[in-house]
Amino acid sequence: MSASRINLENSGTNPGRELDAVVVGAGFSGLYMLHRLRDVLGLEVRVYEAGDGVGGTWYWNRYPGARCDSESFYYSYSFSEELEQEWEWTSKYPAQPEILRYLEHVADRFDLGRDIQFCTRVTDAAFNETNDRWEITTDTGERISAQFFISAVGCLSAANVPEFEGLDRFEGSWYHTGAWPHDGVDFTDKRVGLVGTGSTGIQAAPVIAEEARHLTVFQRTPNFSTPARNGPLTPARSKEIKQNYREIRRLTRQTDGGFPYHPSERSALDFSREERNAIYEELWEEGGFKFMWGSFHDVLRDKGQTTPPLTSSAGRSGKP
Numbered sequence: 001m002s003a004s005r006i007n008l009e010n011s012g013t014n015p016g017r018e019l020d021a022v023v024v025g026a027g028f029s030g031l032y033m034l035h036r037l038r039d040v041l042g043l044e045v046r047v048y049e050a051g052d053g054v055g056g057t058w059y060w061n062r063y064p065g066a067r068c069d070s071e072s073f074y075y076s077y078s079f080s081e082e083l084e085q086e087w088e089w090t091s092k093y094p095a096q097p098e099i100l101r102y103l104e105h106v107a108d109r110f111d112l113g114r115d116i117q118f119c120t121r122v123t124d125a126a127f128n129e130t131n132d133r134w135e136i137t138t139d140t141g142e143r144i145s146a147q148f149f150i151s152a153v154g155c156l157s158a159a160n161v162p163e164f165e166g167l168d169r170f171e172g173s174w175y176h177t178g179a180w181p182h183d184g185v186d187f188t189d190k191r192v193g194l195v196g197t198g199s200t201g202i203q204a205a206p207v208i209a210e211e212a213r214h215l216t217v218f219q220r221t222p223n224f225s226t227p228a229r230n231g232p233l234t235p236a237r238s239k240e241i242k243q244n245y246r247e248i249r250r251l252t253r254q255t256d257g258g259f260p261y262h263p264s265e266r267s268a269l270d271f272s273r274e275e276r277n278a279i280y281e282e283l284w285e286e287g288g289f290k291f292m293w294g295s296f297h298d299v300l301r302d303k304g305q306t307t308p309p310l311t312s313s314a315g316r317s318g319k320p
């Protein structure tokens with residue numbers, strides 16, 4: 001799909017359905033766009049979604065161990081104070097089914113479903129300069145004319161299946177984590193090979209290993225990964241978060257990557273090895289992204305003389 005292509009072929013022909021805005025994708029972004037454009041700006045909007053339900057990333061990625069790696073209290077919508085107060089997250093890093101339930105709840109609560117067309121893939125969008133409107137085509141043959149065209153297809157919705165030689169002759173079953181079967185996969189008594197040790201491979205390996213007879217993990221490039229220290233959100237912690245949401249959201253809007261932490265202003269090179277290790281140790285125990293953001297401002301960009309290089313496995317979040 002090319003959103004910027006100018007295609008005059010269609011001009012002058014029947015433009016099909018007329019809308020103010022077309023949004024592609026019903027994940028976190030598309031759902032919010034629909035709410036914002038329809039309920040706040042009063043536009044006539046339709047969302048087109050290839051899958052048969054809302055959720056985007058959280059609809060497709062149903063692999064064992066899938067969960068977010070930003071904490072739930074800031075990996076959530078900020079546009080409705082009522083929603084913030086009503087919804088109860090069960091853990092620091094909820095698993096995929098819980099995040100999907102959250103997005104389904106948002107769709108129901110804000111009555112979004114009536115303007116989402118599922119099982120429909122947008123195949124073409126061209127800007128017609130003669131009437132200043134987008135002409136959009138779907139794989140069901142529908143044609144729509146809209147003033148605004150918004151792509152909310154995310155950065156991970158096209159699965160990258162590597163061209164492994166012989167894959168077409170492989171007689172076992174194979175799966176891609178980004179398009180996991182909705183009924184799950186039974187690995188009992190199976191010999192399983194897992195390719196990749198990024199965020200997803202790290203999440204899936206221990207869960208598959210518990211079930212499978214044998215798991216072999218194929219690793220091209222080792223990643224550094226910090227422990228998440230996942231655990232239940234206690235009622236006291238949940239209450240504290242709910243009371244502080246305005247400040248949390250203010251911080252996420254002000255910091256690089258949208259984390260609600262005061263970024264560290266210290267340089268790792270101003271501390272002795274012992275002092276540095278004590279700081280790292282404390283954050284390691286706490287877990288999560290704070291190891292990067294709360295330790296030293298130069299931890300990701302200056303190898304220094306004595307500090308080992310550090311990278312994060314959280315690349316898929318689109319965060320630095």
Ligand SMILES: Cc1cc2nc3c(=O)[nH]c(=O)nc-3n(C[C@H](O)[C@H](O)[C@H](O)COP(=O)(O)OP(=O)(O)OC[C@H]3O[C@@H](n4cnc5c(N)ncnc54)[C@H](O)[C@@H]3O)c2cc1C
Pocket residue numbers: 001024025026027028029030048049050051055056057058059061066067068069070071075120121122123152153154155156157200316317318319
């Ligand atoms: C396991 C996992 C954990 C993650 N954890 C985090 C995290 O902790 N923090 C973080 O910030 N990010 C995380 N991410 C990144 C995550 O993708 C984003 O946070 C977010 O969910 C993206 O939402 P989106 O609405 O922009 O796109 P998506 O959720 O990808 O939704 C795009 C939708 O567009 C649809 N679509 C695509 N093309 C078309 C088309 N042509 N026609 C119709 N529909 C189409 C797709 O079917 C999909 O439903 C994680 C990703 C994964 C896979």
